[in-house]
Amino acid sequence: MHDHGDPCLTHALSASANCADLHEHGDTTPRASRRGLLRAAGLLGVGAAATAALPAAPATAAMPGAPAAQQARAGSWKPDTRDPRFTLVVMPDTQYLFDEDRGDSRPLDASLRWILEQARDENIVFLSHLGDLTQNGKDDEFAAIGKAFQVLDRAGAAYSVLAGNHDINSGTDDSRGDSAYLRTFGPKRFARARSYGGASPDGYNSYHVFTGGGRQWLVLALDWRPSAAGLAWAQSVLDRHPALPVIVTTHEIAFADDDGEAHLSDFGRQLWDRFIARNDRIFLTLNGHFWPPGRTVLTNDAGHDVNVHITNYQDRYYGGGAMIRLYRFDLARGCVDVETISPFFLGLPAEQRNELAELEVELTGPTNRFSFDVDFATRFGAAPPRPARPARSVLVPGTLAYWRFDQATSGPVSGLIADLSGNGNHLTRADLSGGPDTLTWSDDHHPDQPAHASLRFDGGKKPARGAYLRTADGAPLNAATLERGYTIETFLKLPADFGDAHAWCGVLTRMGTGGDAGKTGDDPSEPAGCLNLSSGAELQWAVFPRNQDRISTNWSHLLPLGRWWHVAVVNDGRHSVMYVDGCPVLRNSSTPAIGLATAGKPWLVGAYHYADIVEQALYGWLGDVRIVGRALRPEQFMIGG
Structure with missing residues (x-):
C-alpha cells in the first residue's frame, strides 16, 4: 500500500512503498478499486x-x-509556434x-x-x-x-x-x-x-x-x-x-x-x-x-x-x-x-x-x-515581441517582389526602395500634393511582421493629396500575368479617423485600366487590378482576370481601425481567396478567375487610379509587401514561420 506518512522530509521529499493494486485517498487505508x-x-x-x-x-x-491510418508514415514535427x-x-x-x-x-x-x-x-x-x-x-x-x-x-x-x-x-x-x-x-x-x-x-x-x-x-x-x-x-x-x-x-x-x-x-x-x-x-x-x-x-x-x-x-x-x-x-x-x-x-x-x-x-x-x-x-505579461527577421527568411520559392521599409524610422521617404527578391522591381516615390511629409518612415509595425518598420501615408482626395511608390517602367512585375496562381501580402493599419474622405484610397494597384488590357465589361476605366478600401474600411480585391471580361471581386469584413492587420490574396490558378490575419473571409467569388490582365504598366504601392489618373494616396500605414507567383498556404504567409 502507499505510505504517505513522511512528515520530516529526511531525503527532502522521501520515498515510499507502493502497491498499484490499491486505490489510495491520501491515507493508509486500502480501498477497493x-x-x-x-x-x-x-x-x-x-x-x-x-x-x-x-x-x-x-x-x-x-x-x-491496426488500421492503415495508424500505420501512416510519420511526418516531421513542425508546429505553428505563433x-x-x-x-x-x-x-x-x-x-x-x-x-x-x-x-x-x-x-x-x-x-x-x-x-x-x-x-x-x-x-x-x-x-x-x-x-x-x-x-x-x-x-x-x-x-x-x-x-x-x-x-x-x-x-x-x-x-x-x-x-x-x-x-x-x-x-x-x-x-x-x-x-x-x-x-x-x-x-x-x-x-x-x-x-x-x-x-x-x-x-x-x-x-x-x-x-x-x-x-x-x-x-x-x-x-x-x-x-x-x-x-x-x-x-x-x-x-x-x-x-x-x-x-x-x-x-x-x-x-x-x-x-x-x-x-x-x-x-x-x-x-x-x-x-x-x-x-x-x-x-x-x-x-x-x-x-x-x-x-x-x-x-x-x-x-x-x-x-x-x-x-x-x-x-x-x-x-x-x-x-x-x-x-x-x-x-x-x-x-x-x-x-x-x-x-x-x-x-x-x-x-x-x-x-x-x-x-x-x-x-x-x-x-x-x-x-x-x-x-x-x-x-505572465504579454508575450515577448517577435524579433525582426532578415529578408532571406521570407524569400520563399517563387517570390517575384519583396519590399520592406526599414531603411529609416522617421523623416520623409526618398531614394530607391529595393526589391529584395533580386528581380529588379524597385520602387521610387511619386508625389501628388502636400509636401514631403505626406510619406514618411515609421517604426510602427505588425507584431508578426518580418521588418519592424513601415511607411506612413498621409493621403486624401479633392484635391488629390499625398505620395505613393511605383515600380519603374519596364520592371519585370509590370508584365506578369500570374496565370498559375499568386499570393499578394501586406501589413496594414488604418488611423482612427479613417472614413469617407479616404474611401478607395488604394493599397496596391496596377497602373493601366481594364480597357488598356483589352477588357470591355463593367467599367473599363477601373484599374486592371487593385487592393482597395471602402469608406467603411472593407478591403476589396478587384481585378480583371485573364479569363473574364468583367471585374472579379473579393471582400473582407469591416476592419477595426487603429490596429495592424495582415492581408493576403491567394489565387490557386482558378479561384482567389482573401485572408485577414491568416483567416479566410466570407465573400470570395466562386467564378473562376485565372491570372491578371495587364497593360504592362507600373504597380503602385499606396495609391489608386481611375482612367490612368492617380486620384489619391493611401491614408494609413503599410508594412512589408510580398508578391509570390504561386498559391501559398496560410502557414507560409509572412505572419507564419
Whole structure:
C-alpha cells in the first residue's frame, strides 16, 4: 500500500512503498478499486480482455491488425509556434502495456502515431508522459517502450518522460543511480532534442521548453521522489527562466475522490509547500499514479490559481489503451479546453471494437472533458515581441517582389526602395500634393511582421493629396500575368479617423485600366487590378482576370481601425481567396478567375487610379509587401514561420 506518512522530509521529499493494486485517498487505508473488480471478473490483462474482435499481441509485436491510418508514415514535427491555439498532449501510466510477457504495445504505438498524424491539425507542441511507463522496470520492458518512442525521436517531436514508482526502486529518491529507466530515457536520449533544456546531475529530473502562441513555456519533469539536491536543481531552473509560464509534471501530487475532487497526497503536500506554492510561474501541475482522475484549483503564496490535475486510466479496460489527454490552449480566449480520447480504440473499425472498447473511445464528464480559464497576459505579461527577421527568411520559392521599409524610422521617404527578391522591381516615390511629409518612415509595425518598420501615408482626395511608390517602367512585375496562381501580402493599419474622405484610397494597384488590357465589361476605366478600401474600411480585391471580361471581386469584413492587420490574396490558378490575419473571409467569388490582365504598366504601392489618373494616396500605414507567383498556404504567409 502507499505510505504517505513522511512528515520530516529526511531525503527532502522521501520515498515510499507502493502497491498499484490499491486505490489510495491520501491515507493508509486500502480501498477497493475498479482494477480489483475487473481482475476478479476476469477482464483485466491482455489474455482475458482479448476477444475475436480485438486479438491479443505480445508487447514486442508490430501492428499488423491496426488500421492503415495508424500505420501512416510519420511526418516531421513542425508546429505553428505563433498560433494562439496549440495543444499539449498528456499521457499517463502505460505500465500494463509493458508488463513482462503480458503486455501489448499496439495501443501506445497507435497513440504516438496519432499524435504525429494530427500534429499539424491539432497544432501539437509537446507531449508529457506522467510516469509508470512499465510495470516492473525491467530491461526488456524498457527496451520495448524505448523502441516505441523512437517514432517521436525520428520525427523530431518534443516530449518529456519521468520515472514513476514502477519504473525504478520506489523506495529510493533521484540519487538512486543507474536503472533501466535512466539507460532508456536519460539525458543521452534527449541530447539532440530542440526542446530539451537539461537534466539534474543524477539524470532523473529534466526540463523542456516549447514555444506556443508566440511565447515560450517550461515543462518541469520531476522524478518520483526528488531529493533535496533535485529540488534545488529544479529551483535553479525556474530562477534561470523567470519569465516563462511553468507546468510541473511528476508521477504523484494529488489523488481524487470518486466525485472527481482532487486533494494533495502527503507527498504532494510537501512538494506544494516547499516548491510549487513558492513559485508563482507554476500555473498547472499534472500527475498520474492514482485513479480516478480529478482536479482542483489551489491558491499559491502569491494569491494566484494553480490548476492541479490527476489523470490515470490504467484501471480501465485494456490497461487504459494508452489513453491521452489533449490540453488545447487558446490564448485568444484565455482558456484551456481538455479532452480525453483513446486513439487505439478510436482508430479501430467499428466492427473490430468489442462492447468494452466502445466505452473507451472517448471519456466525458467533468473530470475528463472540461475547460479552465487562465488570463495568461495578466498573469505572465504579454508575450515577448517577435524579433525582426532578415529578408532571406521570407524569400520563399517563387517570390517575384519583396519590399520592406526599414531603411529609416522617421523623416520623409526618398531614394530607391529595393526589391529584395533580386528581380529588379524597385520602387521610387511619386508625389501628388502636400509636401514631403505626406510619406514618411515609421517604426510602427505588425507584431508578426518580418521588418519592424513601415511607411506612413498621409493621403486624401479633392484635391488629390499625398505620395505613393511605383515600380519603374519596364520592371519585370509590370508584365506578369500570374496565370498559375499568386499570393499578394501586406501589413496594414488604418488611423482612427479613417472614413469617407479616404474611401478607395488604394493599397496596391496596377497602373493601366481594364480597357488598356483589352477588357470591355463593367467599367473599363477601373484599374486592371487593385487592393482597395471602402469608406467603411472593407478591403476589396478587384481585378480583371485573364479569363473574364468583367471585374472579379473579393471582400473582407469591416476592419477595426487603429490596429495592424495582415492581408493576403491567394489565387490557386482558378479561384482567389482573401485572408485577414491568416483567416479566410466570407465573400470570395466562386467564378473562376485565372491570372491578371495587364497593360504592362507600373504597380503602385499606396495609391489608386481611375482612367490612368492617380486620384489619391493611401491614408494609413503599410508594412512589408510580398508578391509570390504561386498559391501559398496560410502557414507560409509572412505572419507564419
